[in-house]
Amino acid sequence: MSSAEAGRPLIAAKEIDRIFNAGVIAEMAIDIKAPPDAVTRFGDNVRSAVRAYFAERARTNWKAIAKQIGDLYRLTDRADRGSETAAARLAGRTGSVDQATRNWLERCARRKLSFPSSDEIMDHRTRKQAIGRLRSILSYGQEQVKGRRRPSGKRSRPSFKPWLRLPHSSRGRPRDLAARELVQHLALAYAEATGRRPPHRVNSRSQGPFFRLVRRCFKEARITAGSVVELINEREIQRKKLERLHHWRSKRYGISKNRF
Secondary structure, X not given: OOHHHHOOOOOOHHHHHHHOOHHHHHHHHHHOOOOHHHHHHHHHHHHHHHHHHHHHHHHOXXXXXXXXXXHHXXXXXXXXXXXXXXXXXXXXXXXXXXXXXXXHHXXXXXXXXXXXXXXXXXXXXXXXXXXXXXXXXXXXXEEEEOOOEOOOOOXXXXXXXXXXXXXXXXXXXXXXXXXXXXXXXXXXXXXXXXXXXXXXXXXXXXXXXXXXXXXXXXXHHOOOOOOHHHHXXXXXXXXXXXXXXXXXXXXXXXXXXXXX
């Protein structure tokens, strides 16, 4: 994908049918050598895969989720310190928290969450309790941070930093789960249309039909999720993990393996 294409915005979900039209689908079907009677179904599967990408992307937009949690906590802290302006802004924000952010926080808390109402935040009689409840929703608590060392050798008084319920990965950057799921859906569409399994691994030199299908879909939707090669190969890593799990289940419980 060129730098010019990478700078273009992602298509809108409502544009999927127009972008992945019959002509584009026909070109993709010819490239993967799908039989004529499989083209219609193949097109439906590709468009469904792209729609699933948008749904998953909205659910796992980690940067937006982290920003909203951080913004809410800062307003919560300022309101707790007596700022009426912050309390008014917080009251307006709690009712419009994105569903993706709510889902993430509930996943962290492992329970259904009840955000305080705007009335509870604005009412001085219930504000303290409402803010305390909101703090517990947005964070696990607080951690003590050592004070800075002064030139005299003494440290300043320690402070407390909130331990926010933010999404992280093992490398500090959440994976693009939506792009990974898109590759998996396209693998299923490819297998159904051609009767062949997608390759287990690819590289930048051997750009076969499945690689070209994934790359074309990413290009048409203007998805900039990194290396297509890495995403396809990561799918194989996940496949092997699932295969080992199925093998263990079949031995332990007698469940048949579904290889893919």
